[in-house]
Amino acid sequence: MKNITDYIAGIILTILLALSAKAVSTYIPMHLISGSVFALILGMLLNPIIKEIPIFNSGIKFVSKKILKTAIVLMGLTLSFSQVLSVGGYSLIVMTFTLLTAFGGGYVFGRLFNMNWKLSSLISAGTGVCGGSAIAAVAPTIEADNSDIAYAISATFIFDIMMVILFPIAGKYFGMSDLGFGLWAGTAVNDTSSVVAAAYTFSDAAGAFAVIVKLTRTLSIVPIVMIFSIINARKNKKLGIKSDYQDENVSVKNIFPYFILLFLLMVGIKSTGFISAELSSNIASISKFMMVMALGAIGLTTNFREVSASGVKPLFHGFIVSSLVVVVSFTVQLFIGQL
Template identity: 35%
Template sequence: MIMYSQQTHLIVRKVIFLTAAAFALISAAPTALLIGIVLAQSIAHPYPQSSQKATHILLKLSVIGLGFGMNAFSAIQAGKEGLLFTIASIFGVLTLGYFIGRRLKIDFKTASLISAGTAICGGSAIAALSPVMKASEKQISVALGTVFILNSLALFLFPAIGHWFHLTQQQFGLWCAIAIHDTSSVVGAASKYGDQALQIATTVKLARALWIIPVSIATAYFFKTSKNQLQFPYFIMLFVLAMLASTYIPFISKNSHHMTTLAKGGLSLTLFLIGSSLSFKSLKSVGPGPLIQGTALWMIISVLSLYAIVTLT
């Protein structure tokens, strides 16, 4: 009887989860994230391990799909404009993160993962660097939890702030790429602001993500780790190929809107899966120290980059 009751309960949770996922698929990015967060507080996740794997795969496929809706010449121009901001912000955040982590007495690996996640590309940077520095599951989960909490806030706050300051599409796209941690939230926030903002944000963010490579190499030397554990973000190369195909192949360019529509649906589903993992229990496990460090870094880079972009562009 107990066995039957547990199986029935699991089936009900699966049905609710899959129904919510279907709604998220056709929803805007912020709405999809909100559906996931609400669901996480309501029921236990029926697919915890599969969801994590699906999130990584879906995000990469969605980013590649967005490449079909972009022009290579516009992307190169956006990348040039964002290069100086990218270099300054990455080194600035990594340096600040070290001193803030020491001040708050956060263990070095956790503080380093949070700093790298804020400086480069959120969860992807944490996932790439954690095996290099031999971080524990606890350290990884705390860093990821911190980044995902702030990512969720950014997805709702940034478009509102952008409209408040009357940012142009170009300014907002650049600001998103610099000040929001994870690629999924960058693309989600920019897509809500406009198509030009989306193109600029995606291009600059992926160029920023390539900094995983030199940072990983430096981390490997510091922790004396084998270079075999370094991870290269190959999906960025596929994004570039998709963008080149859309620019130079007329048939693909003519039908690119189908790919971008699918990509945006995949992004919404990705954000739903991220939100569905942010239960109160996972949020509570982060603790005040790492959250203070992550919030301080995020606020500093957000304010300074916004000021620089508004002043210089």
């Protein structure tokens, strides 16, 4: 049992890293690169030095695991179940197809490229749901390596950069409505900051609609994490490996991650209306900062050599799956008449 003092140095380091990353991100036009990405990159750059200083180890590990899960739980207080209904059936139809495309395509191309299934799944989660947040939520349930988390975030981030620039241009070219473009950006662009940047570049109305769609899309984290918990437990049982979410008998009761239960509880609380908009906004800011801290901690335990060992296949994997999602989202809207 470690004393609290054993964690202080590492926690302070991740706080400073998060503050630095957020400060750097403010100089990027349209907040194109979020603080989370900078924290991850800065952490990886510092890894060769920090890994040689034992005093930081316990705190960094605590932040990358415990603070990460706490941030995910707090995200629940920024969402309500009524938001799903407010968007309407059209967005749910489009999201169904994009999620199937992300995970179906991810599985197929992951097998074709002979990739680690955990890395392939993280890229699919980031592409299908909400970028780094989904990757962070799925990672602990499948016990993914930090190098896989870093690579998955990098793969989805590179595509997002392109989409922020190309989406508004394409939307104008196709003569899309504000509603259609908001639905397209909200279901096909990965990270929330990138969705906002792309949609508000098109129009304020498209931006407002895209945000609602994106928040609704985020709720799919819950069933997706549940499914991956079952997959990981079954794989571990087959290999004779005891995991954090596994018992002798693989069942929903035994493997459901506790932090997702708490996440659902927070969403329920937000849905009651007891949480004011101001408080929800403040909680969202705290949650996002904790996420930046956690991703910085992950970066501090990962070096570029580990990430580069995965090769270029994961990048191609992410690009192909993301492209498929963009095309499918557009095509489905074309058929249901929402462009």
